Amino acid sequence: QVQVVESGGGLVQAGGSLRLSCAASGPTFRGNAMGWFRQAPGKERELVTAINWLQTRTYEDSVKGRFTIPRDNARNTVYLQMGDLQPEDTAVYYCAAARGQGLGYTADAYDYWGQGTQVTVSS
Numbered sequence: 001q002v003q004v005v006e007s008g009g010g011l012v013q014a015g016g017s018l019r020l021s022c023a024a025s026g027p028t029f030r031g032n033a034m035g036w037f038r039q040a041p042g043k044e045r046e047l048v049t050a051i052n053w054l055q056t057r058t059y060e061d062s063v064k065g066r067f068t069i070p071r072d073n074a075r076n077t078v079y080l081q082m083g084d085l086q087p088e089d090t091a092v093y094y095c096a097a098a099r100g101q102g103l104g105y106t107a108d109a110y111d112y113w114g115q116g117t118q119v120t121v122s123s
Helices: none
Strands: 003-007 010-013 018-025 034-039 046-051 057-059 077-082 091-098 110-113 117-122
Touching: 003 091, 003 110, 018 034, 018 091, 018 117, 034 077, 046 077, 077 091
Parallel strands: 010 117
Antiparallel strands: 003 018, 018 077, 034 046, 034 091, 046 057, 091 110, 091 117
């Protein structure tokens, strides 16, 4: 089993920055790919960014150039560094660990989820 614990989030003004942290643990965690998803009210959960053990990354188009996903393999921790935040980035953000080491592009590839953390961007 794998446990995923997020921290960070909160309220920020448009144009501001925020960093989320996510630590994975458990006897079956073997460098699984990890991702950040978000879900805004009335919308489906979407992949924001993901990274695998080899540091290969993918980003949703609207966050390219604004968000990054650093990964510390020694600590089994990933971060979501968000910059130039906009009101449309407001959502609950979820960290997830994938079933394996391959980079996952949809929620179906992720078996282990954090509790979610609210990010609100005011205009």
